[in-house]
Amino acid sequence: MPVVLALVLLGFGALVYLLGGGNAPRLAAVGWSEWRHAVAIFLVCAFAALALERLGFRLTIALSLAFLLGVVEHKGFAVTAAVSIVFAGAAFFLFDTFLRVPLPRGPFGL
């Protein structure tokens, strides 16, 4: 069945190209102005996936938020530190402590 589906998908791809290819806008015309933000967010998510079970939930989320707020969005130190630490701590309390959804802990039980 997967082979049949793959062939069907290829067929649809070919049809989309043949029937709409001529009128479609060029790839550059789509508008990619937000690509820098998109790449930064992608990298932060990749870091979170790598670090989640190594550094623990609180540290990983606090670091990810700090990078997004401080480096990507150029927010001040106080705002960045406050939002990152409070959010990571509050989310951990709500889900792990209150709702009993186990979240990973890192070094020093963080």
Added chain:
Amino acid sequence: MTETLSNLALGFSIALSPPILFYAFLGCFVGTLVGVLPGVGPLAGISLLLPATFGLDATRAIVMLAGIYYGAMYGGSTTSILMRIPGEAASVMTCIDGYAMARKGRAGAALTIAAVGSYLAGSASVVGLMLLAPPLALFALRFGPPEYFALLMLGLLVLAYMSSGSMLKSLAMATLGLLLGMIGIDQMTGYFRYAYGVVELGDGIGVVPVAVGLFGLAEILATAGLATPPQVVKPRLRELLPTRQEWRESAWPIGRGTVLGFLIGIVPGSAHIIASFVSYAVERKLSKRPEEFGQGAVAGVAGPESANNSATSGAFVPMLALGVPSGPIPAVMLAAMMVHGVAPGPLLIKQQPELFWGFIASMYVGNVVLLILNLPLVGLFVNVLRVPYPILYPSIIAFCILGVYAVNGSVVDVWIMLMMGVLGYLLRKLGFETAPIVLGVVLAPMIEMALRQSLAMSDGQYSIFVSRPIAGTLLLVGLILIILGLKPLVTRGLDWRARLALAEKGQEQP
């Protein structure tokens, strides 16, 4: 009828118990917050909040998830009216006249009409669900694997046909979803397929990381870099009451929207989006002053808002009675029910009546809760929109990671979400609908099992699908839809789906 009423009484005895009432209230409140946030629609909202229900029993969990679904639908109208930003796709049509009313100083009236219309439509359509689901479930007991295969295929085809934009692209996305759903252990032979040594993939790709990636993360990737903070109109409480004239003008659109929404909701597809679009078109057509549409016509808010809430209940009919999700949101609800050990389908009503009727009754209760919650607390919800987006979106990303990880406690799911996010971002940029992918992922194991069981029944003869009357009829309807969907390619004209796609992009009013 007597049996239905006594069952409903049983349902209310469950739904009105304080713990269930509390979870209905909590679900509605959180759902409204989720619906208000641009980019986090009901689909991503339910997926993200699924782990929060793990500690609950099945009834409470499902009541809370249904509350989130309802609340998100309600919340979407708030951003549409006050900011001209649809919190989720079904609110696109409300943006047009809702925001125009807000600019004329009638934001409060628009919000009240949307809330009352949603309440009436939601309550009326639950009656429809209550009356229709049990006989449909009884009929579905006649279904064997060939009928289920035909029904599931029809579901995918209808979704592709009903999606805005090109049917060909939607079918391609549904096929991609089916292909992704093939990953994992082959249920018939026990073979590992496309797992590449990753043990976690043995159970297949979960619907939650796919939904959160395609709808939550992809939205953030696409919008985080756009720094144009929209204006928020803040209504005052004393402005909430519509005038007598506005009530009069909204009465019939609410009635029509309710019936239309419920009927469209039963049909597989992105029902609530289509329902609001069709309702808007109908109201404009029937109006004595069609030129007012787009300039703040009350009917342009009352009709679509009632229709999309009515469609929400309608979508539960095939899910509860047949175990077949009619769109991506019911698909996630189905997955959520399965997580809690509930298998929706013809036997649910018989085997777990307290859950089914408790759920039905909690929908009535949820509608009342939402009405009470939405109007007085509209100021609170609006304040959420005042949090600057550069602070809001990192928090949403953190919730995406948390929600996806918590479902199975697996980092692999976070990677899947990330890949789906990138895929969703690219597909969105290139004008592809991503909803059929989610439905494909959910339906793939069911379709494959039904197909293989059917072929085992017939010694490999494919004629079993046309020789059985129900299966044959369902497949014939699917074939007709394909032909109808391909018609614009021959005539080279804009059909209703193309016009809907344009309206969603805000390029044209329908």
